[in-house]
Amino acid sequence: MCGIVAAVAQRNVMPVLIEGLRRLEYRGYDSAGIAAMNGxxxxxxxxxxxxxxxxxEALNGQPHEGLSGIAHTRWATHGVPAEHNAHPHCSRDELAIVHNGIIENHQALRAELIEAGYHFDSETDTEVIAHAIHHKMAQCGDLLEAVRETVNRLEGxxxxxxxxxxxxxxxxxARQGCPVVLGLGIGEHFIASDVAALLPVTRRFIFLEEGDVxxxxxxxxxxxxxxxxxxxxPEKESQLSADAVERGDYRHYMLKEIHEQPRAVADTLAERLTEDRLLAAAFGPKAEAAFENIKGVHIIACGTSYHAGLIARYQIEQLANVPVSVEIASEYRYRNPVVPKDHLFVCISQSGETADTLAALRMAKERGYRETLAICNVPESSLVREAGLTLMTRAGPEIGVASTKAFTTQLAALAMLALALGKAREQISPEQEAELVRDLRQLPAQIEAALDLDAPLKRLAELLVDNRHALFLGRGAQYPVAMEGALKLKEISYIHAEAYAAGELKHGPLxxxxEHMPIIALVPDDELSEKVRSNLEEVRARGGRLIIFAAEDTGFEADEHSHVMILPRGVSKLTRPALYTIPLQLLSYHVAVLRGTDVDKPRNLAKSVTVE
Incomplete structure (x- = not known):
C-alpha cells in the first residue's frame, strides 16, 4: 500500500520521482504528491x-525542479482522499515528509503538538510525524537525531x-514494519518502497532492516x-530489468500475467526437480532433517495466499499423513493459538511484507514452532529474511492487484512442500515420488493448454456481465479453487460472488x-464428480443457470440452461487445482473488461498490504 520515491543527486530529480511513482501505481493509491528543493x-x-x-498535469501548470526531492502515492487510511490529505506533508514550510503505514498513537501525539502550538491542515497521522520531528529538531538542532527520537515514540x-x-x-x-530500499548510484542515491520504482536508474540496492534509520x-x-x-x-544487485514491469502488447497487466503463468510455474519448479525426484536442497540445507520430525503443519496467509494454503492442506494430509490447519493471518495473530509439539509453521505471501502475515511469523517464532517456512516471491522481503526456511516462487514482478501468477506459483511451491514432507516422513515410495514429480513437470504445459480457452471464455463472459451476483461451487481441493475464482470476479468486476462447498448447497445457499443466479461449478474427473453432479441437479431443478468447467468424458453436455467448458481428463490431483484456476482467471478478466472497470487497479484495493 502506498508508494515512496526519493532522491538526492547532481541532476534534476523530478523525472526520476515521477517515473518512480508511475512504477508504483500497481500498489494501489488514491492521490499523489511531490516535493523538491527549488533554486x-x-x-x-x-x-x-x-x-x-x-x-x-498539475506540475505542467507550475513546473519546478530540484536536486533533491520526495514523492508519494497515498492509499487513504486516516482522512478521506483529498488534496489536503495527500503527501508530502510539511511542517512550517521547513520540513517535508512522506510516509507509508499507520501510526496507532497519532491522536495522543496530535494533542501534544497542538498544545505546543502546531496547526494541522489534514486529518492524517502522517502530519503528526512531520510536526513531531520539527518540534524535536527545534530542541536538538539535528534532523537525524530528531527523526531517531521521534520514531522511538511512534506505535504502529x-x-x-x-x-x-x-x-x-x-x-x-526510517522503517518499522514497512519496507524501505536504498538505491545506489554514482554521485546520487535513491530511496523507495519497492525496487521496481528505481530500476531505470540503478540495479544496486540495500534493504533496510527493522528499526533502521x-x-x-x-x-x-x-x-x-x-x-x-x-x-x-549487504548490497544486492537486482536481476530484474527495467522492462520487467512493462505491459508490452497486452491490454492489461493482469492479462499479461495470466499468460506468463506457464513460464513462472516452470521457473518455480526448475532446479528443484530432476526427472524423477525432488531435490533435497529445494527448501535449504536444514529442511530435510527438520521435516523428518514434523508431526503437523500450521499454514498462515491472507487473501489469495490463504486459498493456496487451503489447497495445500488436502495435498499435505494426503502425501505426508500429518494434520494441517490453515488460518487467516489477521485472525491468528489476535488469538491465543495452541502450538502442538513438532509443528511446522508455514507463512505464504506474494510480497513478503504483508503486515498481518509478517506479524504472525514473529509471533510464531516466539511460541516455539519446530521450524518456520516462508513461501514468497520477493527474495529481499522481511518475511524471507526472518523465516528459518524459505522457498521462492519465482513468479517475477506481478503488477495487477488481482493475483494470478503469484497464486499458481504458490500452488507449485506448496505441492513440492507436500512431496518433501511425504518423502521425509517415509509416507511415499521412490516410485510414487517419481510419478508425482512427473505430474508436476507436466503442469506448465497443462496451463498452456488451458490458456487456449481464452476465446470461448471471452464469449462466455457476456453471460455474466449484467449480473449482480454469482455462486461458485467445488468439492475437495476444488472448493478453495472456487473461493479463489469468486474472489477474482468480485475484486475486478465488482460483481458480488461467493463460493461454497457443493455439498453445502442444501444447507442454505440453495x-x-x-433463473437470475449464475452458478459456476468445477467438476474434474475424480471420486467426487458424481457427488457434484447430484448437487448441480438440485440447481437445475430450480431453474439456476449453470456454467460448468468439467473434465473430458465426465458426461456433462450443454443445454438451454447450462454452458460447459471442457478441460483435460486424467490430470493429477497435485496439479488439478492450478489447471482449473486458469479459466476462472480468464473469465473474471473478460467480465471486468466488458464492465469497463479498472482491471489492474480495482477500486479501494492495494497490491501490497503493509498495514493492518
Missing part, C-alpha cells in the same frame, strides 16, 4: 487527487522519508540500528438459486 532553497510541493497523471508500522530545506542535500529515512547524501549513506549504532547492510 531559492524552498520546498516546492504539488499534490493531486487521483492518478499520477493528474499530478503530472511506518516507512518514512524526511527532507529539511535547511540541509537540502540530505534525506533521512538511514542518512542519505549524494556521495554517502549511513545506516543506524535501533540503538543508534552504525551498521552495514435459497438464492433462481
Amino acid at each position: 531559492s532553497g524552498e520546498i516546492q510541493r504539488t499534490r493531486a487527487v487521483g492518478k499520477v497523471e493528474n499530478l503530472v 508500522a511506518f516507512a518514512l522519508v524526511v527532507m529539511d530545506r535547511r540541509d537540502p542535500e540530505r534525506l533521512i529515512t 538511514a542518512e542519505i547524501r549524494r556521495e554517502t549513506l549511513k545506516i543506524f540500528d535501533l540503538d543508534g549504532n552504525t551498521v552495514e547492510r 435459497a438464492l438459486v433462481d
Whole structure:
C-alpha cells in the first residue's frame, strides 16, 4: 500500500520521482504528491487527487525542479482522499515528509503538538510525524537525531522519508514494519518502497532492516540500528530489468500475467526437480532433517495466499499423513493459538511484507514452532529474511492487484512442500515420488493448454456481465479453487460472488438459486464428480443457470440452461487445482473488461498490504 520515491543527486530529480511513482501505481493509491528543493532553497510541493497523471498535469501548470526531492502515492487510511490529505506533508514550510503505514498513537501525539502550538491542515497521522520531528529538531538542532527520537515514540508500522530545506542535500529515512530500499548510484542515491520504482536508474540496492534509520547524501549513506549504532547492510544487485514491469502488447497487466503463468510455474519448479525426484536442497540445507520430525503443519496467509494454503492442506494430509490447519493471518495473530509439539509453521505471501502475515511469523517464532517456512516471491522481503526456511516462487514482478501468477506459483511451491514432507516422513515410495514429480513437470504445459480457452471464455463472459451476483461451487481441493475464482470476479468486476462447498448447497445457499443466479461449478474427473453432479441437479431443478468447467468424458453436455467448458481428463490431483484456476482467471478478466472497470487497479484495493 502506498508508494515512496526519493532522491538526492547532481541532476534534476523530478523525472526520476515521477517515473518512480508511475512504477508504483500497481500498489494501489488514491492521490499523489511531490516535493523538491527549488533554486531559492524552498520546498516546492504539488499534490493531486487521483492518478499520477493528474499530478503530472498539475506540475505542467507550475513546473519546478530540484536536486533533491520526495514523492508519494497515498492509499487513504486516516482522512478521506483529498488534496489536503495527500503527501508530502510539511511542517512550517521547513520540513517535508512522506510516509507509508499507520501510526496507532497519532491522536495522543496530535494533542501534544497542538498544545505546543502546531496547526494541522489534514486529518492524517502522517502530519503528526512531520510536526513531531520539527518540534524535536527545534530542541536538538539535528534532523537525524530528531527523526531517531521521534520514531522511538511512534506505535504502529511506518516507512518514512524526511527532507529539511535547511540541509537540502540530505534525506533521512526510517522503517518499522514497512519496507524501505536504498538505491545506489554514482554521485546520487535513491530511496523507495519497492525496487521496481528505481530500476531505470540503478540495479544496486540495500534493504533496510527493522528499526533502521538511514542518512542519505549524494556521495554517502549511513545506516543506524535501533540503538543508534552504525551498521552495514549487504548490497544486492537486482536481476530484474527495467522492462520487467512493462505491459508490452497486452491490454492489461493482469492479462499479461495470466499468460506468463506457464513460464513462472516452470521457473518455480526448475532446479528443484530432476526427472524423477525432488531435490533435497529445494527448501535449504536444514529442511530435510527438520521435516523428518514434523508431526503437523500450521499454514498462515491472507487473501489469495490463504486459498493456496487451503489447497495445500488436502495435498499435505494426503502425501505426508500429518494434520494441517490453515488460518487467516489477521485472525491468528489476535488469538491465543495452541502450538502442538513438532509443528511446522508455514507463512505464504506474494510480497513478503504483508503486515498481518509478517506479524504472525514473529509471533510464531516466539511460541516455539519446530521450524518456520516462508513461501514468497520477493527474495529481499522481511518475511524471507526472518523465516528459518524459505522457498521462492519465482513468479517475477506481478503488477495487477488481482493475483494470478503469484497464486499458481504458490500452488507449485506448496505441492513440492507436500512431496518433501511425504518423502521425509517415509509416507511415499521412490516410485510414487517419481510419478508425482512427473505430474508436476507436466503442469506448465497443462496451463498452456488451458490458456487456449481464452476465446470461448471471452464469449462466455457476456453471460455474466449484467449480473449482480454469482455462486461458485467445488468439492475437495476444488472448493478453495472456487473461493479463489469468486474472489477474482468480485475484486475486478465488482460483481458480488461467493463460493461454497457443493455439498453445502442444501444447507442454505440453495435459497438464492433462481433463473437470475449464475452458478459456476468445477467438476474434474475424480471420486467426487458424481457427488457434484447430484448437487448441480438440485440447481437445475430450480431453474439456476449453470456454467460448468468439467473434465473430458465426465458426461456433462450443454443445454438451454447450462454452458460447459471442457478441460483435460486424467490430470493429477497435485496439479488439478492450478489447471482449473486458469479459466476462472480468464473469465473474471473478460467480465471486468466488458464492465469497463479498472482491471489492474480495482477500486479501494492495494497490491501490497503493509498495514493492518
